[in-house]
Amino acid sequence: MNATPDVSPQADRSLLIVEDDKPFLERLSRAMETRGFNVTPCDSVSDGLAHIGKSAPAFAVVDLRLGDGNGLDVVSALKRERPDARAIVLTGYGNIATAVTAVKLGAIDYLSKPADADDVVAALLASGTAKSEVPPNPMSxxxxxxxxxxxxxxxxxxxxxxxxxxxxxxxxxxxxxxxxxxxx
Structure with a gap:
């Protein structure tokens, strides 16, 4: 575990990452592990749903468009299995309608790609009322x-x-x- 105190109400730091871009999945998984999360990487909707069926994690980072379906199915299944879970949706194809749907299904945030690990952690651990801060050094x-x-x-x-x-x-x-x- 890292030396900083856990700012989430949950001591469980299990994290499911569902992303079909394998290089991005590997980078994000390593980055989240160094930030104290117990990461389970999956590269498809079916793998993500299977993992949730076995053990629903406390956190999830899910790509919207995956090779075998829609990442919102993973968010919905996670919220059914573990209502207190915190999920965010990542996508390179952002639009308002999809963001609204993601939030209705239980996602706590919706980030556009490319998002770095600090943005993801900030979104996952943000309190329900606080809005994520603008990063001090956003990408050009x-x-x-x-x-x-x-x-x-x-x-x-x-x-x-x-x-x-x-x-x-x-x-x-x-x-x-x-x-x-x-x-x-």
Whole structure:
């Protein structure tokens, strides 16, 4: 456990992360473990639902769109099994209607990707009435753009031509962007 006191009312730090972007799932899992959570990573709705059926965690971070379904099904199942659980929804496809639905199903927050581990912890541990603080060093617009391009590139199995087509940009422009370091 970390040396900072637990600010949540629950001493149970079990966390389910349901995310189909494997590199992001691995990074977030490691980051949350270093912050004192007992993490169970799942890469599909079916795996997430199976884990909840065995042992419903105190916390969950769920991607909205997954390869085998909708992450809101996981949030709904978690709230049925453990009403005091705190779940947040992560998505790269945010819109108001989906955010409202997520909250109605029991999510306590709705974060747009890319969200870092500090944003996730702040959302999970925030009191019900307090709003999460704006991060002191938010990502620059260039960094957000770079993260989005990297995510699409990975989704296209690192195929430059397919990624360029989906992003509606010239292939050589994309190659130059991919060859550079990540902006700060």
């Amino acid at each position: 617009a260039d960094r957000v753009r770079w993260e989005h391009i990297q995510r699409i590139y990975e989704m296209c199995n690192r195929n430059v031509s397919e990624t360029a087509r989906r992003l509606n940009m010239h292939r050589r422009t994309l190659q130059r962007i991919l060859a550079k370091r990540a902006p700060r």
